[in-house]
Amino acid sequence: MTVATPTQAPAPAPQRAGRRGRRGGDGPGRGRLGRLDHAVSPYAYIAPFFILFFVTGLFPLIYTGWVALHDWDQIMGQGAFVGAQNFVDVLTGDDFWTALVNTVSIFVLSSVPQVLAALAIAGLLDHKLRAATFWRMGVLLPYVVAPVAVALIFSNLFADRFGLINTLLETVGVEPVRWHSDRLASHVAIATMVNFRWTGYNALILLAAMQAIPRDLYEAAAIDGASGLRRFVSITIPMLRPTMIFVIITSTIGGLQIFDEAKMYDQYGRGGSDGQWQTLTLYLYELGWTRADFGRASAVAVLLFLLIVAIGLVNFAFSRRIASEESR
Amino acid sequence: MHTTRRRMLLATTAAATLALGACGGGSGDGDDSDSSAGGGEGGGDITLSVATFNEFGYEDLLTEYEEMNPGITVQHVKADTADNARAALRNSLGADSGAADIEAIEVDWVTEFQQYPDKFADLSSPDVEGRWLDWKTEAVTLENGMLLGYGTDIGPEALCYRADLFEQAGLPTDREEVAALLEGDWDTYFEVGRDFVAETDIAWYDSAGALWQGMINQVEQPYETPDGEIIATDNPEIRDLYDQVLAASVDDGLSAGLGQWSADWTAAFQGDEFATMLCPAWMMGVIEGNAADIEGWDVANVFPGGGGNWGGSYLTVPAQGDNIEEATALAAWLTAPEQQIKAFEARGTFPSQTEALDSDTLAESSNAFFNDAPTGEIFAERAEAVTVTPFKGPKYFEVNTAMQDAISRVDVDETDDPESSWAKFVSAVDDLR
Incomplete structure (x- = not known):
């Protein structure tokens, strides 16, 4: 549970270097085979990961780009080379932009409250509690429930006419919300499902980081008369920055790929009669699987990839600035 | 430490069980077909999978077949919705693996799959000639004589209604009087509906989208011409029907504004939300399931604008299977008149076989939920009333989906008026061209 403070960390490094240097001195005794072993075997050790990554990661990525440049029917396969035509078709249609706005809107509505709530829950769990494991596992429970089951439960909550929420609203005399017609309302409903699933998961990650914060910092602050809230804001949150960045990046990637919740939100799974909650991944699915046009679907996939890379770079620059601020 | 870990393990197990339990409902058992190599006894064991x-x-029929044929094990893979089944079949045809030995397809996608004759086995055989209604077989026969699938059921349409609500409105409740009252075209149906709504303030039917299915299945060339041109947006017949159904649904308030198959639609069966429904034979099972414990449903031998067929399926044998011969034999057995009558008795899927339609068993069958209506007799007559076989081209499914969206925007979501929703429909169809 103890963590090395920054001043301790660099100390062991020279030692290790020294030992390696001595082992290098054995070289002439082992001969060429030994040197070869030294030079090649590390690559062999890491090769499985890279081979796997190539097969399951890089190859599909490049192949998608290849498909995007062709007329490509789902069943008939490869057709004529069409260059950038698929991209032009996608980018000049309204559907792509609607889907993009929906995706970003659902992403913002889910990620921001999610990280804040996760932080609050982790802060509460960081106290000394009775049956701590029970509470910690409890917040993870929504995460292990299958998304499809979550969607079924929430579709009963958010049904327009006879849903639980609208029934409650009507009993207190408030106008029912048109969950499946109004664009923003549908985004809120889907974001709620996403939050239900992911908040606990993020809370546990943040909790792990919180527990690694040296307790003496809190004690010192307490002696100086800092309140609980003050200690949370001035010690916990700054110490959590690297973990926060991890949480924000993973929830960004997840947020831009929202699919299950949006697909299960109504009976047709196409994102609403007017595309109210059609996300980019749903649009991709409709192009590829309903219209059998893998070419255009791949073009959307490539654009989505570029979007995630772009946002990832922004995130990276942002986190570098925070990290350098921290070391100052 | 030790106890903590054990407690953790317990919690994890509990959570995992929950997750597994939750998965079980949705994902079905599609993967099972690969794992078991056949459980029957004797030599040459094979496993046939049937996807519906x-x-x-x-x-029950599949169990019966297994008993009759030792050495053959049948796996039944059931998709929750037709759309998911279509997506799964398309996927496995594209990948050239993963399809079941027998795949069921819906009438609305038939032309779409006719584009890929190489992917299916030719099922034509002298044994099955003349087994089905002519229009049922013609829809799956290619120009070169290849037979793509064996017909299972058809969806001749009658009208289901709530007799108790009819009584409330002072309308006749007896199914023959109701049939006489509603005999006529769509205007007659809407006219009676307007009186009903004025009297009771209850909607006349569930959804404009459902009505559209009834209407479009009476149009000879709805969206495409046989030479592949999409005429959906220029066909005056389509625009007229669109205006007619939305004027009745929204302006006259005849529709309950429920999206078909939505959670609201399903829940609405438990209340007095609407009085009539277009009722293809298979819809009876749906109504009975959703309206459990509600009394008053009945079915009348009448349909606006004459007859109509909504839905119905075929069994196909994908060419990628290992046991094409055995699969064909099973498909032929399942779609034989005797078996299809049993399926009708089990689930209300109305047979498409001429011999089954004439059979005494069918003529005598009735449905207790629908006030003991002689459903066999009624639907056999409704099947005879079907005069139009609409031409459904390869884009039928997609154009109709766009049309259903257009109607939903006005009837259910109320985000558009008929004019602006039509404009969006036109742009969606342009996108398909």
Whole structure:
């Protein structure tokens, strides 16, 4: 549970270097085979990961780009080379932009409250509690429930006419919300499902980081008369920055790929009669699987990839600035 | 430390069980077909998989087939909706693996799959000639004589209604009087509906989208011409029907504004939300399931604008299977008149076989939920009333989906008026061209 403070960390490094240097001195005794072993075997050790990554990661990525440049029917396969035509078709249609706005809107509505709530829950769990494991596992429970089951439960909550929420609203005399017609309302409903699933998961990650914060910092602050809230804001949150960045990046990637919740939100799974909650991944699915046009679907996939890379770079620059601020 | 870990393990197990339990409902058992190599006794054991959707009524029949044929094990893979079954079949045809030995397809996608004759086995055989209604077979026969699938059921349409609500409105409740009252075209149906709504303030039917299915299945060339041109947006017949159904649904308030198959639609069966429904034979099973414990449903031998067929399926044998011969034999057996009558009795899927339609068993069958209506007799007559076989081209499914969206925007979501929703429909169809 103890963590090395920054001043301790660099100390062991020279030692290790020294030992390696001595082992290098054995070289002439082992001969060429030994040197070869030294030079090649590390690559062999890491090769499985890279081979796997190539097969399951890089190859599909490049192949998608290849498909995007062709007329490509789902069943008939490869057709004529069409260059950038698929991209032009996608980018000049309204559907792509609607889907993009929906995706970003659902992403913002889910990620921001999610990280804040996760932080609050982790802060509460960081106290000394009775049956701590029970509470910690409890917040993870929504995460292990299958998304499809979550969607079924929430579709009963958010049904327009006879849903639980609208029934409650009507009993207190408030106008029912048109969950499946109004664009923003549908985004809120889907974001709620996403939050239900992911908040606990993020809370546990943040909790792990919180527990690694040296307790003496809190004690010192307490002696100086800092309140609980003050200690949370001035010690916990700054110490959590690297973990926060991890949480924000993973929830960004997840947020831009929202699919299950949006697909299960109504009976047709196409994102609403007017595309109210059609996300980019749903649009991709409709192009590829309903219209059998893998070419255009791949073009959307490539654009989505570029979007995630772009946002990832922004995130990276942002986190570098925070990290350098921290070391100052 | 030790106890903590054990407690953790317990919690994890509990959570995992929950997750597994939750998965079980949705994902089905599609993967099972690969794992078991056949459980029957004797030599040459084979396993045949049959992929269907919704309710085909095949459960008992497949067990019967296994008993008759030792050495053959049948796996039944059931998709929850027709759309998911279509997506799964398309996927496995594209990948050239993963399809079941027998795949059920819906009438609305038939032309779409006719584009890929190489992917299916030719099922034509002298044994099955003349087994089905002519229009049922013609829809799956290619120009070169290849038979793509064996017909299972058809969806001749009658009208289901709530007799108790009819009484409330002072309308006749007896199914023959109701049939006489509603005999006529769509205007007659809407006219009676307007009186009903004025009297009771209850909607006349569930959804404009459902009505559209009834209407579009009476149009000879709805969206495409046989030479592949999409005429959906220029066909005056389509625009007229669109205006007619939305004027009745929204302006006159005849529709309950429920999206078909939505959670609200399903829940509405438990209340007094609407009085009539277009009722293809298979819809009876749906109504009975959703309206459990509600009394008053009945079915009348009448349909606006004459007859109509909504839905119905075929069994196909994908060419990628290992046991094409055995699969064909099973498909032929399942779609034989005797078996299809049993499926009708189990799940209300109305047979498409001429011999089954004439049979005494069918003529005598009745449905207790629908006030003991002689459903066999009624639907056999409704099947005879079908005069139009609409031409459904390869883009039918997609154009109709866009049309259903257009109607939903006005009837259910109320985000558009008929004019602006039509404009969006036109742009969606342009996108398909």
